[in-house]
Every structure is written in structure tokens, then in C-alpha cells.
Amino acid sequence: MAIEPDTKDWTWVLERPCPQCGFDASDYPSESIAGKHRLDLPRWRKALGRADVRDRPDEGTWSMLEYAAHVRDVYVLFRERTELMLAQEDPIFEDWDQDRTAREKNYAAEDPGRVAGELAAAGEAYAALLESVREWDRVGRRSNGSRFTVETLAQYGLHDVVHHLSDVRA
Numbered sequence: 001m002a003i004e005p006d007t008k009d010w011t012w013v014l015e016r017p018c019p020q021c022g023f024d025a026s027d028y029p030s031e032s033i034a035g036k037h038r039l040d041l042p043r044w045r046k047a048l049g050r051a052d053v054r055d056r057p058d059e060g061t062w063s064m065l066e067y068a069a070h071v072r073d074v075y076v077l078f079r080e081r082t083e084l085m086l087a088q089e090d091p092i093f094e095d096w097d098q099d100r101t102a103r104e105k106n107y108a109a110e111d112p113g114r115v116a117g118e119l120a121a122a123g124e125a126y127a128a129l130l131e132s133v134r135e136w137d138r139v140g141r142r143s144n145g146s147r148f149t150v151e152t153l154a155q156y157g158l159h160d161v162v163h164h165l166s167d168v169r170a
Helices: 010-014 030-048 064-087 098-105 112-132 150-167
Strands: 139-141 147-149
Touching: 010 150, 030 064, 030 112, 030 150, 064 098, 064 112, 064 139, 064 150, 112 150, 147 150
Parallel strands: none
Antiparallel strands: 139 147
């Protein structure tokens, strides 16, 4: 059985806590988000060092390695989108198919040590960008019309990372 694509719209996590991982966006005002990312980066490195890093809990669920590679790419994507919001007025984000990216990059075959380094670098770059933000109310939109401020985009991205740490029990 292949991984079933995630087609859910997770933007609701900005309005209420996530029952699966416990994330509550209201716990993370803009000035705290970069620090939270930095606190969580070592947890990914530790998870990527586990012997079962490539094991899928079942055929329909990513392995720790696949989740980590996804989070690395999330950091890159959210940094790019934040930079776009800071440079342009109300940009529309290009669509991103995370499942296609996972297949094209063959997340399952990546080297865990390399992913650990790339994830840490991408997470640090995103955290540094967030620390430099002065205009948290600038806006951008996904093609489906979901509207974000820099702050809500950062909270939304933080949920992704926290949720996946919960997925891999790290």
C-alpha cells in the first residue's frame, strides 16, 4: 500500500488546538517562534540517529527519515514564502505537493546524517529570518485563498514541525 496523499486543509490549527499533537498556536506569539524551532532541532537530530530511522510503522505511514526530509523541505518552503511576503504586497504562493516532492526526492532513500545536517541548517536559516522580521502583519495567500500574515504563516509552519515530532515520537 502506498502513502495516501494528505489532502486536508490544516489551517484550522490557527484557530484551535490540534487534538493529535496538542499544538496551540496561541501559545506561540511571533517573538517566540524562532526560539521554539531552535529548541526542537536537536530532537530531529536525535530521531535521525535511531536504528529504526528507515522503518515505517506501517505501509501507509512515513518513516522518521521521510518525516525529517519533509520537515527539512518545509523549513525551506516557509523561509521562501516568508521572504516573498516581506518583499511583495500580498503575494500568492505557488502550490506545493508535499507527496510528489517526497516521491521525486525519494525521501526513503536519503542519508539520515545528511538529512540531519540539512534539516538543522534549513531550520536555523528560517529561525534567523523570523528573528529579523519587523512587519509581522504583512500578508500572503495560497492559491486556494487561505490568507496568512507572516505571524500566522510562522505559527502554521511551527505546527507542522511540532506535529511531525509527535508523529515520530521524538
